[in-house]
Amino acid sequence: MKTLFVSYRVTDLDRSLGFYTALGYAELGRVEPGDGARLVILKFPEEPAASLELVHRPGEPPVDVGSGFDHLAIQVERLAVTLETLTEAGLDPEPLEYPGGPQGPKTSWLTDPDGYRIELVEWPSGHADSITAADFA
Known part of the structure; x- marks a missing residue:
């Protein structure tokens, strides 16, 4: 599957x-x-x-995302460049964050017109392409 x-x-x-x-x-x-x-x-x-x-x-009535949905995660190659591009396109990404510390992934958040949250993630150099079991070892 x-x-x-x-x-x-x-x-x-x-x-x-x-x-x-x-x-x-x-x-x-x-x-x-x-x-x-x-x-x-x-x-x-x-x-x-x-x-x-x-x-x-x-x-149907307007969308209500507050009933269980959390977020969609999207992997990007270069987050700083992506944030510039999104800002130029009129979107409003949140500031760059380092949730795992300076050697961990870089992230930023974005909210779509209905309130769906989107996490943008840039993996550190050498990290596998996505989350794998190695991330929990």
């Missing part, structure tokens, strides 16, 4: 697409299952397949 993608229900599809496109996602495809609902499948250009789905159902 493997995880295919994460799906977010969004209040305003165009506003959310603008945000996630500025973050670096590209649209892979769309599905309109009926009743005005629209699903947009996204991926980062370097990814081989979909990683995020935005779901818009206009007849």
Whole structure:
């Protein structure tokens, strides 16, 4: 088994697409299952397949992310450059942090238009590409 993608229900599809496109996602495809609902499948250009789905159902109440969801983590190559790019695109990333100390990962946080939190992570040099069992040894 493997995880295919994460799906977010969004209040305003165009506003959310603008945000996630500025973050670096590209649209892979769309599905309109009926009743005005629209699903947009996204991926980062370097990814081989979909990683995020935005779901818009206009007849439902506004999104409430305070009911159990915590955050989405996204790995970046150079966080300082990413933060500059996001700021220039009109997004508002939080300041750079070092949660594991100066030799650990660099992180920053961002919040999408519906309140979903996104953690941007740059691994230290020599770290595996993602979190592995070695991180807990």
